[in-house]
Amino acid sequence: SQTIHQWPATLVQPVGSPLSLECTVEGTSNPNLYWYRQAAGRGLQLLFYSVGIGQISSEVPQNLSASRPQDRQFILSSKKLLLSDSGFYLCAWMSAYNSPLHFGNGTRLTVT
Amino acid sequence: AQTVTQSQPEMSVQEAETVTLSCTYDTSESNYYLFWYKQPPSRQMILVIRQEAYKQQNATENRFSVNFQKAAKSFSLKISDSQLGDTAMYFCAFNNAGNMLTFGGGTRLMVKP
Numbered sequence: 001s002q003t004i005h006q007w008p009a010t011l012v013q014p015v016g017s018p019l020s021l022e023c024t025v026e027g028t029s030n031p032n033l034y035w036y037r038q039a040a041g042r043g044l045q046l047l048f049y050s051v052g053i054g055q056i057s058s059e060v061p062q063n064l065s066a067s068r069p070q071d072r073q074f075i076l077s078s079k080k081l082l083l084s085d086s087g088f089y090l091c092a093w094m095s096a097y098n099s100p101l102h103f104g105n106g107t108r109l110t111v112t
Numbered sequence: 113a114q115t116v117t118q119s120q121p122e123m124s125v126q127e128a129e130t131v132t133l134s135c136t137y138d139t140s141e142s143n144y145y146l147f148w149y150k151q152p153p154s155r156q157m158i159l160v161i162r163q164e165a166y167k168q169q170n171a172t173e174n175r176f177s178v179n180f181q182k183a184a185k186s187f188s189l190k191i192s193d194s195q196l197g198d199t200a201m202y203f204c205a206f207n208n209a210g211n212m213l214t215f216g217g218g219t220r221l222m223v224k225p
Contacts, residue, residue, distance in 0.1 A: 097211055
């Protein structure tokens with residue numbers, strides 16, 4: 001069966017520090033991968049998605065970047081965090097067109 | 113562009129009663145897929161139910177069922193015999209036969225004992 005791992009679960013980082021959140025999927029090949037951000041009590045904002053290795057699409061201009069170095073690995077990064085980067089980050093995968101998104105457990109990021 | 117609207121920001125229901133969450137969407141496509149996700153306080157996103165637009169029969173999953181009205185572009189979620197564990201944010205989502213889901217803004221449901 002397919003599983004998705006996302007880590008860390010929580011992270012507290014000072015302003016200006018770098019960020020690296022990692023997500024891996026097991027049990028499937030060539031999944032579509034996604035990074036979402038969610039402010040407290042709010043909806044989901046799509047940040048990045050990838051349909052293959054090295055293929056990254058950005059939905060909103062921001063202080064973040066994403067990379068997909070391997071088929072089932074998706075990384076969210078920042079060189080210098082801003083206070084506004086605080087939030088709940090969710091990684092997700094989709095196996096094929098029209099299938100549902102499957103989400104990781106999320107990372108709660110607090111930038112101080 | 114497709115849009116998904118959940119007009120009820122918050123709702124509450126007494127334990128064991130039935131509640132219906134509303135969702136409308138806008139699309140010019142004829143083939144698409146609809147989903148309801150649950151996000152409990154743990155914030156994990158859990159798929160509750162899915163509906164294919166070409167299927168006239170409403171989907172059901174145990175106590176969860178949908179009322180899919182294609183002409184009206186409406187996709188409501190009915191929760192029967194509400195339980196305390198149903199307390200969560202509920203998101204409606206739409207996929208127009210591609211690789212992107214469009215989410216509604218969510219409805220916060222509180223089940224009261």
